[in-house]
Amino acid sequence: MAILDRQATTLALAHALSAAERGLAVIPLSRTKLPALRSPHHDDPDPGRPPCHGECGRFGHGVHDASADPARVRELFAAAPRATGYGIACGLPPYQLIGVDLDTKTGTDAPAALRALARRHLFAVPATVVVLTPSGGRHLWLSGPAGVVVPNSASRLAPGIDIRGAGGYLVGPGSRTAHGVYALAPGTAHLPPAPCPPALLCLLLPPPPAPGHRTHPAGDRSGAGLVRFVLGAPEGQRNARLFWAACRAYENGIGPALTAPLITAATTTGLPEREARATITSAARRATRHRAA
Template identity: 65%
Template sequence: MATTVRRPANLALIHALSAAERGLPVIPLSSTKLPALRSPHRGAPERSHCHGECGLPGHGVHDATTDPAGVRALFAAAPWATGYGIACGRPPHRLIGIDLDITHEDGATGTGPGPASPSVLDPVPDSVPDSVAALQRLARRHQFTVPETVTVLTPSGGRHLWLTGPPDVVVPNSASRLAPGIDVRGAGGYLVGPGSVTARGAYRTAPGTAGLAPAPCPPELLRLLTPPARPHRPQSQPPQGSGLVRFVLAAREGQRNTRLFWAACRAYEHGFGEALAEALVDAAVRTGLDEHEARATIASAARLTAGP
């Protein structure tokens, strides 16, 4: 029994060390794809803004390291880890992850990569309503080519494209902002690394891409990933969406997730969902909701309200 339990963790550590050797900062993940180490500040009366300055592990993506000794120490503290996350936006690669959820004509999410695991570069008819087709339509519209790059196949049939960004550009995380089913992992986010095992299955590198280096993000796509800063609003005006934040803060136990989802839907419907997301997460956490659950709820709202 002990051997069966430890084997995924040992494999996860091996894969994580290999990634760290290539300059990719890593953290251990549980089978739920969340950071395996819990925050050392959980239970504190006020939300902690510590990003690891306390010297203790458990700060999510802020723990990510390429140091082999540091990687081993993180996994030793989380022997139940079955996978690893790769921090995006960090030097030297400054990884940008394009997360493509695969759906089919009946609207169902795919359960596997499908026959032959087609490349994202393969032509996809416009009639196929999935995120691969959506990305290719964006490429045609904005005149860029999706480069050959490291591609990781997910247990649900989706895929992660690994791209690199320039040092002077910060790419934010987003959910379905480019198009339905296309999520972006940038600064402060992470990608599940190939070789990880989750409750839904294993992540693996697509055939023919394991030996590739992450390709530079095309400039035209990079511009889409980094929307211009919103104009400054006079301080005398209340922040847009402040009423929605107050609505979430007023939630009692049993209402927290429902109120957060409703408020996030309204924010995305009125066009300021991305701008209000962090304030909604903060409000939800202050009511007692777990941060990861709050972010997942907001991402669901973004997908639900995304236009065609």
């Protein structure tokens, strides 16, 4: 048994290093899919102390330990000799990874629910990395725009659809757990995480505030921060950033006033004006639906 465990740890490290080569930050996991390193503050006598996210310099802070540096990854696994898998941190550069976890254990058809959402909100589920889970589910890897924080959620979009965002992690392919091995779906290993469709991205973000409770970016009631966000969009993220910014603008009651500046910012980055106008119109429709709901 000890030999098998060592083999599983060696394989997990090899897979983790391969993921790190792609720029993905990883941590060692146990057979239970939990971080393999115990918190150094587990027996802390002062429960009122602010939580440590690794500032102490020791391992054992879960996803906050995640790294794409091969030397640090080896150190993490050396400190976790019983690790049999690895986790991939979400929400970090270069991909700002978003995990869409389509579960089958709930007795619902999560893939069908995702397709229904796609039809209802007019987006296509892109070809991307897909990881098959031992229970028959699947994880879709998507890339989010830099600067946009997607929260973790469970069954908020639909029953059986969980989202892994900032502060969360996905079990990496090749990991061995108590229930089996996680594996890449055939034909997806060569794919990069596909950009998250703008309409889906908006669904993943926190819902807009209730009517009468408008909020504005801190210290920015003009929307200048949203315009700067669009201006900083790299190729491949221009439409997603514009849609996100327009959604925030309409939620905050400054959408109509900010339409022209947002279009100017989008066209400056290279997005065609017609496409920019269509994207902002879609954001306005979404805000109208939320107000009417």
